Amino acid sequence: MSTPAMTVDQVAGPTQAMRSRQWTQLLRSTLGMWRARIGLVIVAILVVIALAGPLFAPHSPTQFVAAPNSPPSSQALFGADSLGRDVWSRFLYGGRSVLGLSVAATIIGVGLGLLIGLTAAYAGGLVDEILMRIADVFMAFPQIVLALLLVSAFGPKLWLIVLTVGISHAPRVARVMRGAAQQVVERDFVKAAEAVGEPRRRIIFGELLPNVTSPLLVECGLRLTYSIGLIAAISFLGFGLQPPNSDWGLMINENRLAVTVQPWGVLLPVLAIALLTIGTNLVTDGIARAAIGIDRGD
């Protein structure tokens, strides 16, 4: 043998294996982009407001503190709503539900979509065809209509909202993940795993999943953005959290009639929701751009 010792050790890069190497790489190049940094700051501020807000709220969200629709005063920082409750306090309390429901719906939607997409891509043939046609049928319904249909049929239950929003995401996520996974399925390492008899489950989660993490991350961000909008809309339409609870979407609805007299009741939650979606979108976009540079090649 003329090659007793290959020069693997001379290869550039640290010697110790990092399981999370691709993650750190992705994180670093994502954070290298201004859009991602700005997005992250926006999201961080709003998450802090939503989570820690109630600790700093001057009043209870259901307490009557001033005359209805009164302008900002020392009593109420951003004035009072149509029932005389403190807008600022209700705003600080109202973020948790939006955020919590959106995140939960996203997890359900992306998880389900991932499973369907990877299964369809790996199984191919008839299974792929059936799964994707079902997805097409679901996608034919506008998301909001699907959600409203179910919520109005079964009543405004929070778990139902999370579930319906999640399920309405699933076919869209499934399409993207199927597309990403189809390119991986073609590659020889999947055939190698088949040749040695790896169980299907292991091929899907061990071989396919790690190679579609970047589009998966992008999908997570994107679906979170949509979830926020969708859940705020459902609340706005009155099918979400019920009064007297405080919720950003609900607040917009409650205060929209008096928007010319007391704009803050609408403005604060609208700004928050808008910024949250913009923020998550910026971060998602950053991840997507960073992933292009990383997933290229092998």
Place this chain on the structure above:
Amino acid sequence: MSTTAEPKPTSPTNAVAVRDLRIELISSGVDVVDAIMIEVRAGEVLGLVGESGSGKTTVGMALMGYCRPGGHVTGGNVLIDGRELEGLAAGELRRLRGGTVSYIPQDPGTALNPALRIERQLSEILDAHAGDTTAEQRRARMRETLEEVALPSDDEFMRRYPHQLSGGQQQRVAIAMAFACRPHVIVCDEPTTGLDVTTQARVLQTVRELCQSHQVAALYVSHDLAVVAELADHVAVMYSGRIVERGPRDAIFSRPRHPYTRRLLRAVPDLEGKRAVVGIPGRAPLPGQRPQGCFFEPRCDLAIDSCRERFPEATEYGEGHLVHCYRADDAPDQLPTTGGDSAATEPGEVVVSVQRVNASHGSHHTLFDIDLEVRRNECVALVGESGSGKTTLARCISGLHHQYTGEIELAGTHLPESSRKRSNEARKQIQYVFQNPYASLNPRRTVGQTIARQLNLFFGGGRDSGQRVGECLERVALSAAAANRFPDQLSGGERQRVAIARALAAEPSLLVCDEITSALDVSVQAAIVDLLRQLRGETGLSMLFITHNLALIRTIADRVVVMTEGRIVESGATANVFQSPKAEYTGHLLANTPTVEAALGR
């Protein structure tokens, strides 16, 4: 013998003159190539030889005034027809490309626009560069060019789309496009790499004839020394961004002076089986990691102290034969001519037998009544051109292609079609090594995880799995530290070793190697073949070695099976098949396989 650091004045007959060309990376200022000196006269072919990453394509592109993004020319100049490319306006460069200098790409499948008819592909170039001619003249030129590359020139053919042509025809269309405007210079970037030997021979002949008849200066970039030996008048050998040796073809191939050239030649498989192939250990340094002295010094067995201090200047040996090496005088003159044919081994009982197998892809019948046997301790080579069905057969045996009828047996027991339906033991006994090591390893797993998974599947997990992984890696001459690496941190050869280690970890009785060296450089290919030979000697492993390269199997196979169009046309002991091929097709393959020896003898 004299030292010639100064470039000779360029004679006006040089169609191409590259002087001291240096191309740097913009980001780091590290040179990709440096001190490149090339001269090509009209009607001559210069073979630019080097392994992947040596910078040969960068030099080829520089002739077209092109630098890939991230790089820029920082020194020297490129003269085409005595005109300097540096500082040409964008419009002039555009006229130059395709008009004066044209390019034949490596992969015609991606170079031709799939949405355009052959007619349009050709007329686009003529429209751009021969605008002063009439449409009739251009059409006549198109037909003429197609005839020159031995393609039909009728309307029916010109109206075809690229996907309606074979790979060889596509490449000839690309050549026709390159010659359509009667360029003075042509850059060929490994145009035959993806082609079968028969097609390759025809394409090479076409290029050679066109260069002579039109007095075109050609730069032929290739890693295939045999092809370059057939085609080139002069040869320049590149290593890690430098030309280390250049000179007339006969001087380079029969009296190579640079140790790298010599090692490269020893790595080329020999069709006559007179010498063993020997790989080059180690790998070429990347830009920015090059040693201070001679770049080949770490891998050179002739290295002395001065090799470590300074990159050697050129020394002249005979007419135009320049060598950058301090030890050029001490290198032995002849290549070793021993140890060629594969060691005869005693084959044992039948491991895998294939009987009357007919396979199809959808409605397309691809294998016809295949009978094949592989015995214990035997290496059977399955040779055929692309589309011959050799990979399909290998995949049927491995349970990856299910659409077949007939019988495949492992040690006398029937094997179900699908690997999923086979027993764990059957899957363990037959292991498959894939063609492309860049695709056969999961990029998200470390080498250690990949091999440990294989061990787990067939032997169950154990606490000493780390140690066992290390043993598997050492068996394929990788250090145990490679276990912590991800595939993208390894070179192609190293990856293929990992793939072999993974297969061997199962302790199979049959190793199916599907074109496992076709994606690798010659020096790496030689090392891999060497490794397989050694493994066979140690373990009594049976092997089914699939390849299109006849020269390669001479040194490794006991028996050769030749396939074409889904049928076996010949099978027999290696030496017999090579010396007296019975099937016409085999003789044809042998005659068309380019070899250094044959090219020099011509």
